[in-house]
Amino acid sequence: MQNKVTRGTGHGDPRGSDAEDFDLTLRIGVERLHIRTRIPQADMSIPEFLPVIQSLTDAVVAAAARGVARSRRRISCGPGCGACCRQLVPVAEAEAVHLAGVLAGLGADRRARVLERLRAARERLTGSGLATELHSAERGQSPMDRRELGLRYFRLGIPCPFLEDESCSIHPHRPLACREYLVTSDPRHCAHPEKGRVETVELPRRPSALLYRFGDGAGAAPARWMALPLALERAWGSGERGEGEAFPAPELFQRFVFRLAGADEDMG
Numbered sequence: 001m002q003n004k005v006t007r008g009t010g011h012g013d014p015r016g017s018d019a020e021d022f023d024l025t026l027r028i029g030v031e032r033l034h035i036r037t038r039i040p041q042a043d044m045s046i047p048e049f050l051p052v053i054q055s056l057t058d059a060v061v062a063a064a065a066r067g068v069a070r071s072r073r074r075i076s077c078g079p080g081c082g083a084c085c086r087q088l089v090p091v092a093e094a095e096a097v098h099l100a101g102v103l104a105g106l107g108a109d110r111r112a113r114v115l116e117r118l119r120a121a122r123e124r125l126t127g128s129g130l131a132t133e134l135h136s137a138e139r140g141q142s143p144m145d146r147r148e149l150g151l152r153y154f155r156l157g158i159p160c161p162f163l164e165d166e167s168c169s170i171h172p173h174r175p176l177a178c179r180e181y182l183v184t185s186d187p188r189h190c191a192h193p194e195k196g197r198v199e200t201v202e203l204p205r206r207p208s209a210l211l212y213r214f215g216d217g218a219g220a221a222p223a224r225w226m227a228l229p230l231a232l233e234r235a236w237g238s239g240e241r242g243e244g245e246a247f248p249a250p251e252l253f254q255r256f257v258f259r260l261a262g263a264d265e266d267m268g
């Protein structure tokens with residue numbers, strides 16, 4: 001089956017501008033995704049466009065979850081299990097800006113609690129020397145591979161600043177890496193990733209990996225990611241909340257799905 005994109009112009013977008021309708025059939029791995037969506041005919045920065053990418057990611061992950069169910073395995077992630085929220089969560093710059101906006105929108109008390117946890121995470125990362133390693137990794141200059149960095153990070157036991165009562169307090173806004181992380185093994189293994197017994201669901205395509213390259217609006221930029229607390233601290237301090245270079249949103253959408261499905265695919 002070929003991937004297929006049909007575009008058409010619609011009207012009456014809730015943002016008050018015209019919009020473009022997309023009707024997609026994507027083959028991602030063995031799964032076939034059918035997505036109908038409406039994209040505003042407006043210029044958007046990547047952080048402004050992020051909710052569209054989040055929805056697309058949720059569709060890819062849901063398809064992978066259906067594949068798990070067909071193979072008679074079970075996804076063992078559940079409410080109140082925040083073991084994975086002590087892992088190294090890589091985020092794209094656009095996600096950091098988005099999270100800073102979410103933080104700005106919290107009530108004063110909640111925001112103060114998140115900022116206090118953020119301060120504690122930064123202190124721990126700096127005190128352990130891992131902040132320096134993470135900055136080197138960000139520039140592609142760390143001798144450690146991602147798995148080694150991840151294990152060192154996890155050993156520090158730093159909860160994500162958004163983790164409350166072992167649940168994500170910003171669930172609808174969580175980064176793509178969090179959306180893509182699903183486990184089928186016994187949840188008890190998640191507390192000991194170094195033993196190699198955690199079985200994760202392999203996605204045929206990871207939207208997060210594409211987002212790390214999507215700063216140019218085309219997916220051809222060098223991959224760029226940062227650890228969530230350091231990225232959030234930077235974005236919060238910069239005061240940036242979604243400004244930046246803007247691109248026509250329908251073009252962003254088509255380029256993102258094109259790259260996600262594989263650049264060699266005929267998109268019809």
Ligand code: SF4
Nearest residue numbers: 085160162163168178
């Ligand atoms: S953003 Fe939410 S899901 Fe992701 S690590 Fe933080 S608390 Fe967990």
